[in-house]
Amino acid sequence: MILPDMLEAKKRTDKKSKFLYDEYKIDENMKIGKNKKYYIKTYGCQMNEHDSENLSAILEDMLYERTDDMMDADIILLNTCAIRENAHNKVFGMLGRIKHLKESKKDIIVGVCGCMAQEEVVASELKKKCKWVDIVFGTHNIHRLPNLIMEAIKNKKQEMEVFSIEGDIIENIPYKRENKYKAYVNIMYGCDKFCTYCIVPYTRGKQRSRKKEDIINEVKKLKDDGVMEITLLGQNVNAYGKDLYDDYGMENLLEDVAKTSVPRIKFVTSHPWDFTDKMIDIIAKYDNIMPFIHLPVQSGSNKILKLMGRRYTKEEYLKLFNKIKDKIKNVSITTDIIVGFPSEEESDFNETLDLVNTCKFDLAYTFIYSPRVGTPAAKLEDKSSMEEKSERLDKLNELINKYAKESNEKLKDKIVPVLIEGVSEKDNNMFMGYTDTNKLVNIKADKKYIGKIIDVKITEVKTWSLNGEVKVLEKSV
Numbered sequence: 001m002i003l004p005d006m007l008e009a010k011k012r013t014d015k016k017s018k019f020l021y022d023e024y025k026i027d028e029n030m031k032i033g034k035n036k037k038y039y040i041k042t043y044g045c046q047m048n049e050h051d052s053e054n055l056s057a058i059l060e061d062m063l064y065e066r067t068d069d070m071m072d073a074d075i076i077l078l079n080t081c082a083i084r085e086n087a088h089n090k091v092f093g094m095l096g097r098i099k100h101l102k103e104s105k106k107d108i109i110v111g112v113c114g115c116m117a118q119e120e121v122v123a124s125e126l127k128k129k130c131k132w133v134d135i136v137f138g139t140h141n142i143h144r145l146p147n148l149i150m151e152a153i154k155n156k157k158q159e160m161e162v163f164s165i166e167g168d169i170i171e172n173i174p175y176k177r178e179n180k181y182k183a184y185v186n187i188m189y190g191c192d193k194f195c196t197y198c199i200v201p202y203t204r205g206k207q208r209s210r211k212k213e214d215i216i217n218e219v220k221k222l223k224d225d226g227v228m229e230i231t232l233l234g235q236n237v238n239a240y241g242k243d244l245y246d247d248y249g250m251e252n253l254l255e256d257v258a259k260t261s262v263p264r265i266k267f268v269t270s271h272p273w274d275f276t277d278k279m280i281d282i283i284a285k286y287d288n289i290m291p292f293i294h295l296p297v298q299s300g301s302n303k304i305l306k307l308m309g310r311r312y313t314k315e316e317y318l319k320l321f322n323k324i325k326d327k328i329k330n331v332s333i334t335t336d337i338i339v340g341f342p343s344e345e346e347s348d349f350n351e352t353l354d355l356v357n358t359c360k361f362d363l364a365y366t367f368i369y370s371p372r373v374g375t376p377a378a379k380l381e382d383k384s385s386m387e388e389k390s391e392r393l394d395k396l397n398e399l400i401n402k403y404a405k406e407s408n409e410k411l412k413d414k415i416v417p418v419l420i421e422g423v424s425e426k427d428n429n430m431f432m433g434y435t436d437t438n439k440l441v442n443i444k445a446d447k448k449y450i451g452k453i454i455d456v457k458i459t460e461v462k463t464w465s466l467n468g469e470v471k472v473l474e475k476s477v
């Protein structure tokens with residue numbers, strides 16, 4: 001049994017990460033999933049979604065088949081997120097349901113993995129109160145899933161293996177893409193920014209960039225496989241390369257990925273601190289880099305930004321924001337905002353509203369601050385009540401929605417390129433896709449357009465989506 005340790009997880013040394021290419025192996029005796037099914041529930045960010053794609057592929061290597069019905073599964077994995085308390089509550093709620101299921105179906109294997117598993121409090125709760133959970137593993141040992149399953153079956157007791165390490169890079173873990181036309185590509189793991197409220201640097205280890213060759217080769221393969229859109233993934237992608245190269249950074253990587261001529265490229269998430277002018281120039285230069293940037297600001301108050309350890313001021317953020325808007329034609333910029341950070345007063349919150357009024361974001365993800373055990377902010381005194389925080393969130397969301405609708409309205413009657421992904425979930429006669437600025441469009445189209453980027457005329461505008469119709473003949477992509 002290996003339990004998580006937040007103090008260990010916090011450590012950063014000069015040790016270089018290792019690149020391991022042969023760490024993932026499936027032996028013949030591990031192929032035990034024939035005629036059995038797996039179900040994975042994923043919480044959290046795109047990084048976790050991509051990890052679940054790894055988990056799926058590993059289980060399929062073991063010959064398990066996927067099911068979307070948990071009741072039908074022989075193995076259930078919860079890939080969890082630790083970013084806010086409500087994510088916790090959801091997972092423990094779900095575990096309650098699974099416990100019930102396991103009472104009548106004793107042989108099912110239940111696993112908890114992901115960022116919550118990296119938390120001491122969670123691991124000890126699982127150990128004490130949920131002994132019936134068969135396997136618990138963290139973000140550093142996804143490739144060990146087959147071994148953990150085999151051991152749990154053999155030993156008939158809970159297998160807990162959570163490493164609290166800076167982390168290495170494990171290459172060649174297979175993944176099963178959720179989307180035929182879009183793919184995630186990890187460019188780096190972990191985070192060294194240590195924003196004071198955030199648990200990610202503890203759950204994901206130190207910043208480790210993948211080698212540029214490994215990334216480019218993966219992108220080329222995906223392109224050959226018909227993938228139209230690549231999302232480069234990392235907690236802080238703009239810092240790509242800093243831990244690995246002296247003279248190769250995100251701007252170089254973006255350029256090299258653009259040169260593969262994969263039709264669309266985007267990247268998440270950008271920390272404003274590492275966003276260079278060169279990067280802006282590269283995004284502006286290449287048509288296949290989408291004019292879409294997620295640039296979390298978190299707060300409009302310098303006092304709060306400082307307490308958050310964000311390393312920029314409101315003025316610096318605005319300078320960068322304006323530079324991006326000036327240089328990248330029709331760019332859409334989205335953000336994340338936290339309200340109710342300890343010691344946020346009405347005047348600080350009003351500064352956040354002012355900033356939103358200035359930036360008029362295309363979209364924003366807004367959160368009430370949630371204290372995370374082990375992070376520095378959790379020790380700060382927090383005087384404002386939950387009621388006050390909720391009121392602030394409502395007020396902020398109202399403003400965000402207003403600007404989201406306004407930015408969509410600018411597209412009314414315009415013709416925009418859309419990657420058609422498939423049939424719309426809500427209406428089977430409609431198709432859905434995203435613009436190059438990452439806006440959702442429901443389209444009157446034909447199934448022959450699925451998987452293609454076509455010109456669409458926007459006919460109707462809503463807060464969260466657009467409606468449109470195919471206008472011009474398909475582009476030669």
Ligand code: SAH
Nearest residue numbers: 197198235269296336337338367368369370
């Ligand atoms: N690496 C990304 C963010 C990952 S977490 C970045 O730095 O931009 C996604 C968002 O969750 C953050 O941008 C932040 O707005 C929010 N978040 C993180 N920790 C939080 C906490 N303790 N309480 C509330 N929101 C939080």
Ligand code: SF4
Nearest residue numbers: 191193194195198200
């Ligand atoms: Fe968390 Fe900050 Fe790292 Fe983002 S940059 S993952 S908010 S510590």
Ligand code: F3S
Nearest residue numbers: 044045081082083115
């Ligand atoms: Fe959540 Fe971990 Fe992502 S905490 S947001 S799943 S990196």
